[in-house]
Amino acid sequence: PGVPLTIGSVTLTNSGSGAFQLLSQSCTTGQVVTAGSRCPLRVRFSPKIWQRGDISAQVTVTDDSPEGTHTIPLTGFALPPASFTLQNFSWALGVGLAKQFDWESSDSSKVTLTLTQPVTTTVTVKKGKKVTKKTVTTIKPVTLVANKSAAAGPGVFDWNGKVNGKAAAKGNWTATITAVSARGKASLTQPVTIR
Numbered sequence: 001p002g003v004p005l006t007i008g009s010v011t012l013t014n015s016g017s018g019a020f021q022l023l024s025q026s027c028t029t030g031q032v033v034t035a036g037s038r039c040p041l042r043v044r045f046s047p048k049i050w051q052r053g054d055i056s057a058q059v060t061v062t063d064d065s066p067e068g069t070h071t072i073p074l075t076g077f078a079l080p081p082a083s084f085t086l087q088n089f090s091w092a093l094g095v096g097l098a099k100q101f102d103w104e105s106s107d108s109s110k111v112t113l114t115l116t117q118p119v120t121t122t123v124t125v126k127k128g129k130k131v132t133k134k135t136v137t138t139i140k141p142v143t144l145v146a147n148k149s150a151a152a153g154p155g156v157f158d159w160n161g162k163v164n165g166k167a168a169a170k171g172n173w174t175a176t177i178t179a180v181s182a183r184g185k186a187s188l189t190q191p192v193t194i195r
Contacts, residue, residue: 007031008062012043013071016055019047020074027061047078049085049106050152081106084181089188091175098161101175103188104154109181110147113157115192116140117173150179161194170194 012022020043027039039061047055059072085106094100101113120137142163161168173194178187 004032004034005063005065007033007039008064010039010041010059010061012057013060014057016057016074016076017048017051019051019055019076019078020045020057022059025059033063041072043074045074045076047076048153049081049087049104051078052080053078084109084179084184084186086177086179086186086188089175089177089190091190091192094158097158099159101157101159101177101190102154103156103177105150105152105179105181105186107152107181107183109150109152109179111150111155111157111177111179112146112148113144114176114178115142115144115163115168115173116176117142117169117171168194 007027010022010025010027012020015021023042023044025039025041027033031039033039041059043059045055055076055078057074059074061070061072062068063070087104089101089103092100092102103111105111116139118137119140120135123134123136125132125134144159144163145157148157163169171194173192175190175192176187177190178185
């Protein structure tokens, strides 16, 4: 008691898979504190959409006292969302794979992934002796996967870049993911540029 201590570090450990975030803390590395000193911490509890029940983490403070390490336990309780939700639907190049779609879902679900691309063609229209050419744009959806079982949490679908065995046409496509769970249906869209 009464002996000044020097703070070594203040860190959030075992963050509950990201449910807890250390927003700010006033004890900085190298700071000297004395008996009665306070170092307020600000921690946010924001569980992921698939997390349920009790979630724990801790803030770890190290200093030059004989004990050296002190932990502050953190606990929170994650409730399920009011309805089924999808989020963070994105498109990326896969590691060792051609293409990859990622998303997060709040519950187990059945997932369908569809690609759509506007296709422009020129058609000939005959009216009596008059012949004209007309540009027509049609939308052709292609289902890459239908009713794939997906657990709550992060999901991924690996795609080889082909449609019906052929390389997908270059250009701007739109990907739509639709998922159905016991608590509802949700869908998200993502622009996809194939070069």
